[in-house]
Amino acid sequence: MSLSEEMSELARRARLASRRLTSLSTGEKNNCLQAMADAIEANAQFIQEENAKDMDAGAASGLSKSLLDRLLLNGARIEGMVTGLREVSKLPDPVGRVIEERTRPNGLKLTKIATPIGVIVIIYESRPNVTADAASLCFKSGNATILRGGKEAINSNQVIAKIMVQAATQTLPEFPKDAILVVPTTDRAAIPELLSLTRDVDLCIPRGGESLIRAVAECSQVPVIKHYKGVCHVYIDGAADLAMAEEIIFNSKVHRPGVCNAAETLLVDQTIAAEALPRLAKRLVKANVELRCDETARALLDRSLIDVLSASETDWGEEYLGLVLSVKTV
Structure with a gap:
């Protein structure tokens, strides 16, 4: 057959x-x-x-x-x-x-x-x-x-x-x-x-x-119900409980990075970025997460001697499905 x-x-x-x-x-x-x-x-x-x-x-x-x-x-x-x-x-x-x-x-x-x-x-x-x-x-x-x-x-x-x-x-x-x-x-x-x-x-x-x-x-020649990218964002507000935010972000990125609801992009309110990012970044890097940052986030983390990469424009729409996280201050 x-x-x-x-x-x-x-x-x-x-x-x-x-x-x-x-x-x-x-x-x-x-x-x-x-x-x-x-x-x-x-x-x-x-x-x-x-x-x-x-x-x-x-x-x-x-x-x-x-x-x-x-x-x-x-x-x-x-x-x-x-x-x-x-x-x-x-x-x-x-x-x-x-x-x-x-x-x-x-x-x-x-x-x-x-x-x-x-x-x-x-x-x-x-x-x-x-x-x-x-x-x-x-x-x-x-x-x-x-x-x-x-x-x-x-x-x-x-x-x-x-x-x-x-x-x-x-x-x-x-x-x-x-x-x-x-x-x-x-x-x-x-x-x-x-x-x-x-x-x-x-x-x-x-x-x-x-x-x-x-x-x-x-x-397909038959009808298709579809989606495209599952690019999940996590946002840290200026009034957020930073300890709680750290746990949420770490879990959503590291627990199962290959699933479609894993975090791919982190957005951080610029008013608390200097306080929130260094400790969180150290923990993520220790878990082998590659961080791809905008200029502001990278400058903050460079001063803390944390090894990160510069994000490209394509990173903001990328579904990594792995231990990679783009980081942007807003």
Whole structure:
């Protein structure tokens, strides 16, 4: 079977599953989600064994420390998936929700009601816990999903999806097993093939860095819900509690620098910069954070003998996803 035929068959199966999902009640969906959570929890060791294969391959291929951190599934992150599934099961069912009602002058009553989209392709990068997040949200909202994670997480993604489907079918025999599918190949050519199938794929949601989002948007023939850069800023106000600000900034930059909500730019009120920056900068540099500063911030830190770099204009819009922070006084 060619790659084109393989993707066509995958999308066809998802389409059929999406139609069968419409017959499931809210209670049945919630019971499946609870069973998925229990199964992920019970199979934590097996998931970590599969994840270890991805971690070993990633390290051998030269993945950066921050990308390996995104790839890792430890006990806490697996428990996070379990909690997430249980939380989704408790959310109101969006299917059938009345969004708007109005009556025309001629007496015609119009009602806008939320319905499933159909088949949603979700494309993401290193974090395998997105598999559970994305699949559960799509399932709760009555949609079949085709998941395409990064090639570095193929073993982790496949085992998570397999466990979720098995748990749901054991709980509810009517559960359509093709409602949650993982693209079985790491070939990048699979993405444009899949996103050309306008008859069977209704929507694509890419989740990741700017290059991924642009690549998907450019090749897709189906509608795409997208964002671009996740450049997160932290601002220290002139009246801020500086001890608290230091803890917030250190955590938001150093804890997990490779995730999309890590801090990338620090803005400091110039009235407190001389007091706030040197101590904070010393702590960040000690944690191997590279600081790229505007002229004012660099002059302050040079006087404190802290080694920093000058920021370029492109730094203010850069998503580093690593131990780099741009610093600007305002």
